[in-house]
Amino acid sequence: MTSYAFPPHAVPVVPVEGSPEVFPVRRILCVGRNYAAHAREMGGDTRDPPFFFAKPADAAVPLPTTVPYPSATADLHHEIELVAALKAGGENLTPEQAIALVFGYAVGVESTPLGLSRVERQAT
């Protein structure tokens, strides 16, 4: 039995519709600029390959009724997204192999402090 230096955090989970089981969240990956009009409004070339960023797994707020306004921003934005939940893994997959990983889908909102995002882009 593993002994921890202090109580470990709980694995983040998301409910599964029609089931008492929950989906354990390992990582959250996000795609930037995947709709042509949004890509244009953010200044992207629609023909670029997708790029990814990440959120901590425990940033998930399952079945939210309230969400706290975050610190350090005065310009919090909503970004509605389709979320794919994976039941299996792999690497160097073809699209045909990749789609077989899907457990189900959810609706998510990516809350982005755009002011910080812009600062990051300028700083880096």
Add this chain to the structure above:
Amino acid sequence: MTSFAVPPPPLPTVPVEGSSAVFPVRRILCVGRNYAAHAREMGADTRDPPFFFAKPADAVVPLPTTVPYPSATSDLHYEIELVAALQGGGENLTPEQAIELVFGYAVGVDLTRRDLQNAAKAKGHPWEAAKAFDASAPVSAIRPMSGLPPEGAIFLTANGVEKQRGQIADMIWNVAEVIAQASHLWKLEPGDLIFTGTPEGVGPIVRGDQIAGEVEGVGRLAFTLV
């Protein structure tokens, strides 16, 4: 009892020196450009406030002996870093409050796909592909200690040749300030690891290279890239 739809991921942990208990990793935050000379070699104004990026918690490779060369890069770089391990949490902390969160310190290597990072910088894209890949955070055992870290040397060798050397005392923002700054952006929790930046001398490594790093008074690690 929670019933999972798919097997939950194992909790990432790091051994604790002199203890059978392990440190459960919640998040990994990293500071960019925290030593003046490295900031200059990367082209930054050294007076900027610290900025942060993250790695997945399960990117840790505790007590590494071998580390896999990652996919999608031909320019993998090492960055030796002092790692602060937190046993407490909080937000909007002062440096004096922040240093109280420290459980101990470890030695880590922030592995970086430099070619992907340079491409991301050029496009204003996020750094995850460059920084947050699998096995991108080899780390030594955590040495329990409180307060600021010992002010010794931090250095890295590749195949026995010294590549990086700096002094913990030369950090632009010290550990207390780094934790405090992070706590204004995220609520920190027990289990968070904070990579505190790297001194100058970063460079490429290839399969077969033997990497060794040390922070005096904290520990060392050594691994082969495979």
